[in-house]
Amino acid sequence: MDLGITERLKPLIEQVRDMVRNEIMPLEDEYHHEVGRAEGGNRFAFTARQEEIREGLKAKARERGLWNFWLTDSDRGFGLSTVEYAYLAEEMGWSLLAPEVFNCAAPDTGNMEVIERYGSAAQKAKWLGDLLEGKTRSAYLMTEPDVASSDATNIAFKAELEGDEWVLNGEKYWASGAGDPRCVVYVLMARTEGEEASRHGQHSQFLVDASTPGIEILRPMTVFGHDDAPHGHMHIRFTNVRIPKDAIILGRGRGxxxxxxxxxxxxxxxxxxxxxxxxxxxxxxxxxxxxxxxxxxxxxxxxxxxxxxxxxxxxxxxxxxxxxxxxxxxxxxxxxxxxxxxxxxxxxxxxxxxxxxxxxxxxxxxxxxxxxxxxxxxxxxxxxxxxxxxxxxxxxxxxxxxxxxxxxxxxxxxxx
Incomplete structure (x- = not known):
């Protein structure tokens, strides 16, 4: 069992550490203090200064090849093992802003992994490219306000197939990242099968365009009184939201x-x-x-x-x-x-x-x-x-x- 730092990893750690400590951390206070200063005081919008800081740092990371470290066992990834990535993620943990600078931020890493590993060719073509390039962001919708979601078999949000469309009804909350104006897609867990299916075969996952009619953001959830803007953890209601039949990921009951x-x-x-x-x-x-x-x-x-x-x-x-x-x-x-x-x-x-x-x-x-x-x-x-x-x-x-x-x-x- 080799848990050490490999030779190919050593220079990457030094580069990531240097950028986090000397370029990202000195700007993070200014970046976060800009929240709420966008036009109209909108806390879920970015100011020009925030865009300048964030996108400027991301451009530097990409130019230096410090990008998408997280995706293992994939031709699209950096080619690192999970052990190797652990050392880099620790360095990114020093700053709340750093993970996004290297396109290694949650929930996008997990969502990109879902699309990359389980998505169809069409789903990858539609959503994955811009996420991998850091142009857009995403949210993961599983937790619900009315059930104990720590036991995910309780999830009651309904997806019913009507012809060539799925009809979605229900509420989700703690949808981290859904407040970000760049969030364009939700990975959503819903109940699609009846009691005749096995306990862990009653749910499916979907890719949902965040701009689909019938989706209503009710409120940002606060964490110890703070709304975590502009990222946000949103409470969202779906009312007869219609999405294409092929928006399902992998197949029915495989959530x-x-x-x-x-x-x-x-x-x-x-x-x-x-x-x-x-x-x-x-x-x-x-x-x-x-x-x-x-x-x-x-x-x-x-x-x-x-x-x-x-x-x-x-x-x-x-x-x-x-x-x-x-x-x-x-x-x-x-x-x-x-x-x-x-x-x-x-x-x-x-x-x-x-x-x-x-x-x-x-x-x-x-x-x-x-x-x-x-x-x-x-x-x-x-x-x-x-x-x-x-x-x-x-x-x-x-x-x-x-x-x-x-x-x-x-x-x-x-x-x-």
């Missing part, structure tokens, strides 16, 4: 097959970036501890602060190794074998990063929860990550059941 193929990589990408956030938080914590004094001494020499720093370093190293192990398991090509490892890191990475950010906030005092550091925004995003792509409790259930199967004759399955 769970697609979602598992999508969510595995998506979950681990979030975890890789979370480790980067933890590293940035630890850096801020340490800088504060040696430059700030209280009671006549540097903060690093007060109380248990040096022990706290040591504990955070050890926790981050452990999380990184687990993330790399999960990535290696994915590279072996057996999704079922990789699943419990992905679940393990999906629980651990946000937890470690959250604890590290929390200690950094504590070291900064009131400044740590203010707009003067990125820590409060990092904390909100990481706390939300404990729900996104499956809550902690569900992942612990996957891990626990896998462990117990070694000790019981009657194997515990997901239906018991």
């Amino acid at each position: 769970f097959e697609i979602s598992q193929g999508r969510l595995g990589p998506g979950r681990i990408h979030h975890c890789m970036r979370a480790i980067g956030q933890a590293e940035r938080a630890l850096e801020l914590l340490c800088q504060r501890s040696v430059t700030r004094e209280a009671f006549g001494r540097p903060l690093a020499k007060l109380g248990a602060n040096v022990d706290i720093i040591a504990e955070r370093r050890m926790a981050i190293e452990q999380a990184r190794l687990l993330c790399l192990k999960a990535a290696w398991m994915m590279d072996q090509g057996d999704p079922r074998a990789a699943a419990p490892w992905i679940s393990q890191i999906k629980v651990i990475a946000p937890r470690v990063a959250l604890d590290t950010v929390d200690e950094a906030m504590q070291m900064h005092g009131g400044t740590g929860v203010s707009q003067d550091t990125p820590l409060a925004g990092m904390w909100a995003g990481l706390r939300t990550l404990r729900f996104a792509d499956g809550p902690d409790a569900v992942h612990r259930m996957v891990i626990g059941r896998k462990e117990l199967k070694r000790y019981v004759n009657d194997a515990i399955d997901d239906r018991k």
